[in-house]
Amino acid sequence: MTRIHFHQQLAALKDKLLEMAMTTEQELETAVEAYVKRDEHLVAKVNELEMRVNRSEREVYEMAYELLAKEQPMAIDLRFILAVIKINSDLERVGDLAINISERAVAPPDTPEVSLPVDIHIMGERARIMVGLAIQSLLEEDAALAERVIRMDEEIDAMNRQTQESLMLLMESNTDVTMPALFALIVSRSLERVGDHATNIAEDVIFWVRGSDVRHRAILADAE
């Protein structure tokens, strides 16, 4: 098998991971919309997207495995393929969190409508953008962008803390809202964890890019 063929397979692996990332982002966006609008049709759509994400996860893993089994990738490619395997798991878990969120979209019929002091929609959008940028940083080998993703996580952590505090006060003041407030808390924590997964991805990218740098230096040293 030629080296060119190998790089075609590597490109195919990247494409597959990108496709998975886009499906995961769509699942997350739909889940937040389902929760904000209490829309059962959107919940069904989330479940459908989750099945696609799970299928993609297996496909990415098998492609990565085949590459490792049939080729002997050099250090830089090996680190990339291992990063893909880790990032693949992170994306799959973002899908699980989207399910957590959409499960809170439909409350029992006697639950009161309350306006919550939290803009879950904005928080969801932030989390989704973090995932997108983390994947972009992988595909463009951009460690600076990955570092930006990690900094963005502080903001989403702060939003989650604010959410927790204000929902706690709300629950303490009025027992009628315990359930919807608790649902909002779970959604907020889930989004905060999406941010953590984006951070994991960004950290893997930085490690991979720095690994490459080290290797490039080693090659230069060998050539001297």
Added chain:
Amino acid sequence: MTRIHFHQQLAALKDKLLEMAMTTEQELETAVEAYVKRDEHLVAKVNELEMRVNRSEREVYEMAYELLAKEQPMAIDLRFILAVIKINSDLERVGDLAINISERAVAPPDTPEVSLPVDIHIMGERARIMVGLAIQSLLEEDAALAERVIRMDEEIDAMNRQTQESLMLLMESNTDVTMPALFALIVSRSLERVGDHATNIAEDVIFWVRGSDVRHRAILADAE
């Protein structure tokens, strides 16, 4: 490098992962104890163990990477090494969940003492045993044991649902307990997620063992 040397390295990787698993289990046990006893000294101990777990995670990853980079592992060993990389991440996240739990050990000074309708101690012990058995199933290549771990997860999920329901009723009846009840909810959900990670590990073990089976059949077919 000889094949014997390779298998020594593989055995060293197993030992390292086992060491990490044992530290993670100890961290989880200490975190639950810290929470149940509201003990700040135990919280400090959890933080110490977390640093050891994080260090071990990097070491396991580097050992796995070196094995892949310097040897050309055959399919069965390749699948094992990739399983170790995935399981390594799961264990590291169990450590993060232990931190989540121990962070709820110390409530602000004016928080009332309440007796919660949940035995967090038993739930924590279940979760820890699941992690231990999942790692045992890996080391003993025991798919039946891994399947038992997956079945145990239903029990811990049910415990978490019960916890959620009774804490919700408690919160609805009395706003004084909102904070401690919320802390208990977070701890319960964290333990439920530990169970999920043990399940992930068990699933990877089953996939790996079945992968080996497939390979063994392929060898027999080739020999005919």
